Amino acid sequence: MSAAKKLWLRRFHEGPEDGVRLICFPHAGGAASCFRQFSGDLSARLEVWSVQYPGRQDRHREEPIPDILELARRVSDVVGALDDRPLALFGHSMGATVAFEVARRLEAEGTPPVALFVSGRRAPSIRRPESVRRRDDHGLIAEIKSLDGTDARLLEDDDVLQMILPALRADYRAIDGYEYRPGAPLRVPLVALTGQDDPRTGRSDVEAWAGHTTGAFSLHVMPGGHFFLDAQHREVAEIVADALSRTAAEPRSAAS
Numbered sequence: 001m002s003a004a005k006k007l008w009l010r011r012f013h014e015g016p017e018d019g020v021r022l023i024c025f026p027h028a029g030g031a032a033s034c035f036r037q038f039s040g041d042l043s044a045r046l047e048v049w050s051v052q053y054p055g056r057q058d059r060h061r062e063e064p065i066p067d068i069l070e071l072a073r074r075v076s077d078v079v080g081a082l083d084d085r086p087l088a089l090f091g092h093s094m095g096a097t098v099a100f101e102v103a104r105r106l107e108a109e110g111t112p113p114v115a116l117f118v119s120g121r122r123a124p125s126i127r128r129p130e131s132v133r134r135r136d137d138h139g140l141i142a143e144i145k146s147l148d149g150t151d152a153r154l155l156e157d158d159d160v161l162q163m164i165l166p167a168l169r170a171d172y173r174a175i176d177g178y179e180y181r182p183g184a185p186l187r188v189p190l191v192a193l194t195g196q197d198d199p200r201t202g203r204s205d206v207e208a209w210a211g212h213t214t215g216a217f218s219l220h221v222m223p224g225g226h227f228f229l230d231a232q233h234r235e236v237a238e239i240v241a242d243a244l245s246r247t248a249a250e251p252r253s254a255a256s
Contacts, residue, residue, distance in 0.1 A: 008078045012039045015047030020086045024050045025095030028171035031056045041237035055167035064170030068178040072101035088115045096121035114247045119193040122205030124180035186213040193220045195228035
């Protein structure tokens with residue numbers, strides 16, 4: 001394993017030695033381990049790797065990267081080198097935007113993914129002012145609690161908070177500061193997923209992802225809120241596996 005791959009990617013389960021490799025991108029404040037169950041659901045059919053952003057878990061001593069485009073550049077340099085098999089990208093919340101920007105870079109470099117899965121995030125072209133990064137620690141924690149994505153007991157532990165707040169604040173700086181740069185749409189299949197009760201992402205916001213590709217587009221509305229993936233990981237895994245079963249046999253040049 002290369003040093004860059006070892007630094008940025010984590011694998012929790014063995015997968016097939018051929019076929020599609022799926023790269024998963026965590027939400028704001030999230031770490032690679034948030035996809036552990038999801039990886040297990042898919043391990044018999046796909047090789048699943050999760051991105052480990054700087055500033056969390058085993059990279060907690062590193063400075064987080066508070067910029068979506070810089071984060072995408074760094075990740076694309078790593079995953080772009082994994083050219084031995086077809087590649088698909090899956091991102092949740094902030095991770096969906098990072099995955100989208102990585103897909104743009106890979107396609108521009110002539111190595112497009114075979115599919116892009118975006119979960120719990122509005123389309124990049126839908127711009128709304130956000131100011132979570134300007135809140136104090138209590139306000140930031142209140143935002144996280146409102147999304148029900150973190151065990152409330154952890155948010156009451158001062159030691160845990162001191163570990164996660166710097167990365168969380170940096171991620172919200174990245175989200176708040178992100179500005180979509182208009183350009184040619186992707187040419188790869190794009191699958192969007194959203195929770196029917198998500199307080200931050202409306203259905204029309206997610207439907208707008210269709211304008212970001214000339215490839216096939218599908219939308220799945222799942223039971224639950226912003227973190228529907230936690231409870232619906234098996235169902236989402238089936239959606240991913242089904243979509244990739246239709247694209248894995250296609251030559252990579254078909255999307256370029």
